[in-house]
Amino acid sequence: MTDAIRVSGPINAAGLTMTLETGKLAKLAAGAVLVTVGETTLLSTVATSKPRDGIDFFPLTVDVEERMYAAGKIPGSFFRREGRPGESAILTCRLTDRPLRPAFPADFRNEVQVIATILGVDLINPHDIPSINGASAALTVSGIPFDGPIGAVRMAHLDGEWVAHPSYADGDSSTFELVVAGRRTDSGDIAIMMVEAGGTEGSWELYEAGAPKVTEEVIAGGLDAAKEWIDASIELQLNLRAAVEAANGPIPPIAYGANVDYSVEVFEAVAGEARDSTAKAMAIADKADRNDRLAELEAALLANLVGNSDAPGVFNDRAGEVKKAFRSLQKEVVRSRVVNEGIRIDGRGTADLRPLSAEVGILSTAHGTGLFQRGETQVLSVTTLGMPRMEQMLDTIGVDDRKRYMHHYNFTPFSTGETGRVGSPKRREIGHGALAERALVPVVPSAIEWPYTLRVVSDVLASNGSTSMASVCGSTLALLDAGVPLKAPVAGIAMGLIYAEGKYTTLTDILGAEDAFGDMDFKVAGTAEFVTALQLDTKIDGIPADVLAKALAQAKDARLKILSVMEEAIGTHRTEVRDSAPKIVSFEIPIDKIGEVIGPKGKVINTMQQETGADIAVSDDGVVGTVSIGSKDGSKVEEARRRIMLILDPPTADVGEVYMGRVVNITKFGAFVNILPGRDGLLHISKMGRGKRIDKVEDVFSLGDEVEVRVDDIDNSGKLSLSLAGDDTAAAGSDEGSSERAPRSESRSGGDSSDGSPAPERERASFEQSWDEQASGQFGDLGPAAEGAPRGGGDRDGRGGNRGGNRGGRRR
Template structure:
């Protein structure tokens, strides 16, 4: 018997959007299609068990762009889709970011979200559809999750905002803002703009958050009417007594360590020494000892991380003291060089604190522009920005693989920042490739790549409209309403803070 599907529709801007569920992928935890007009994506969300020995939440989000959605055959030798291309990886990352924070702390079950393109008119992008479809698949599934979320794209043409613009409208727009959020808050912002005023950006954010509300309401209706009962999961979190014992044991040594300005190595070496000593003392049962007087190693380690987070955050909120001794608004020391390679067309070495980027710019004829084989109407790409993050940049040794999703994402971030200032093809008929090598990392190598690449482009003689720089901004908050905005965050502040906002 053919299963009965249910459809849910609403309007955002001038377009009607429809969720459908109940017909496809009945064995998935949750499955939906979502689309408008001839554009449809399909998303599933499924939860597995707990892999033994892991101490993190194994969430994976994949977007698989199938060219049959646009009536195309892949151009590869085997005529089938291979590894995910750059735009597909960026869509997966875009979907992951607002979804991940809404899972419960301590969750260790494997969760996999897969999104396929099912239909594309080649006129409208599918990335925003993917985020909404993934959220809907999760909210109606048996997976515990504190959603839903929704997403929208905001453009601006001739001074007027446009919701979910087409590819052609994006090209004509001086703003390309993608925003995702819950009913009460913004969770993710990714934006490129042509130097628009701050107040216009605030208006765009407000419009975006207001515009996602119908999609959130629709998903809540879906969860109520067709949603599965949520499964019970074990949360691997230490109890209050363990947290208190560990905090009391390590707070003194931690505060003593943090009383002096610390480099990255000094911070992590010091914290590791405190952790190793306390772990041996609180988890190792001596011969003849009572095991009930000691705690499991995994619970100690979870409690230690919570104690470290609480102490570093309280010092920032209460005293304005950051781990490296800076004030909240202080930027680390900066130094730069150009022309470091005699044969490269342009080079820029940018160092901010312990973060160092060396960027190389190469010019070529337009015939060397990248050829694209995807569902967009763009067939070539004239400006390419690639980012590499070798293990030595963080003092590690490991195998060199192909480009990671993080590396692809960071390269695209720097590319988006620099694209608006590049000369147009008519006045500067060259293909441009910039490669940013992360030589040392302690906070926002992506923004260091923007700065280093500006230097490299100018060194290569590219007549950019204006220099571009970038910085990572952080935020620390608490339940008492206190907050501190941090300028130029380092790795520890990124890991222990509430926001990593790259500007």
């Protein structure tokens, strides 16, 4: 087997090392690199094939295969094998794809597939950043045309400082995390190509404890700090390529045929025919009207330049080139107008927002609804509240095993006025949903403060730019409408950037066309005081620091305006949840009391649920227990809570008092009767017959039977001894058993009394009770005696025969 070529180097200030290895595994792939960070290991491979005929786009596919064996797990599915990728794998795919895609030549159309197979995870170092670096390294040693390498790093804002490549624990302890990818320019600087960022669940608590808030200025500093470690990853990849070439010679480039969308003469002809009319069409504010006018212009161009079979035009059989040239003309017209005149497609200035509206309470049956509209973009968000046990269980190779707050984003085809497929969510929908979810996570109250599971669904009803940020606004409205006490409202805005003629122009609240024609897509979400989420993708080589700072400041101004509109719709959360929503209380209990609340085989908690009608859940974290009670009827919740509190601090029983109880358990030697919440006592089998012999407890009582009992005794440990109420025989036996014994000559005579009259027969219940208690205390439960066996064990030293005569056999 061929020896591997390996390079290693530090990737943070703490000395964490990343190792890149190639030449041993997957040698038939165009490029294959084994990446190791700590003990997290993955194999990144890349393969390519010839382009399909007539293809007019670059078919790049990125897949992440999360093998469960990497974490020492067996998949939890019915078939016990990995199936379709989970949400975390899809998000890693998108994170890997975004910085790679712009680094391929514009005329490259060969199909390229990147696969990252996760082979091992140490549950300390995340595998998503190694996936980006590994994919870039595999492309770098493959010979596929690639303008790389691309370096990536995660930065965590921890104790006021930016820390590179944090562990899972460090990330959880931080207030904010940045994932930044970039490449080295010819000048040696690092050009930022992609940013994905968001706050953590503990952000608000850390801010309240004095941690510095992550503002736009702090983020700019984090992006600058990331460049050092991006450069370190790039240097490692270049070292790997140099080592491969030193061992095997130069890497031969993969030959490909350049695919040009249109020729220069086609573009000049299209521009000459339609520049002025296109400029007027691109000034139409309404999306549908603008598209209709552009369709008319395109048809006219095809008729004039392409013609038909009867009257062929100058560019006959080149209709595809004409269409693409017309698309490029639209882009040129829009960009020139924005940069030179400061006027956008719909007539707005570069910093202007479209008309805004916000409403709540749209659906009466839902727990909370919010309708947010910005221009033509319209999103309906709906919140549903559930019991804690409804949280999502995660079967992943990461450290998280459950999720309490979920946001699901749906992009409907009718939102763009088109037809399309509906069904399972696509990668774009999952990515947009995760971004909006991440924006709200820092302000969602903890489970202790608000013991609900939260699900928000955002349905895009109309789309013309930044539906993901509209879903952030809609989610805030819906959560507040549902009564969720958010720490602060959150709004989001999409920004754009155009770099043309040597000038940078930042655009606020971009349209769909501006997104397509611009050089940067920049989305920012946050409260009035700090940023909660950020996403950035660029198509140009870096953004100057002053331009980025201006864009962030411009985004904050827009965010504050949106927040004011949302505040007019609903200023704060509703004080009570809706009638259709469950009412939930949650409180902590000592961990040693969990067994008492649940009861044997769940009998206590099941009985409470049946009798109160409330849903009760008990959990623990190994230190303290948590009880959650929920029901749409608040009185049922309070009754269940009252019962649990009585179990935790049960009332005391008094000796001699009579109580109505319920049989909760049956054994060979008696029945346990619950007389007070948390208070069970033993009604011994000898006290059930009211002077008669009882062979089996089941002959007298069944589980759930109500019975009136008296408390005869309470021992030092609090155990209760019970008897049937009104059974004076048992009471007398109890008194006699507890009194001082008579002289031996009297107690064993069994004959006449001292005055010569026949002595009454001694109460059997008291003797049996004493014997059973003594035998049970010394030997344990002996069970019933055999048929015909003597009770007393025969003659003892010839003193008294069989102790009171034959009392009948005991059944076994």
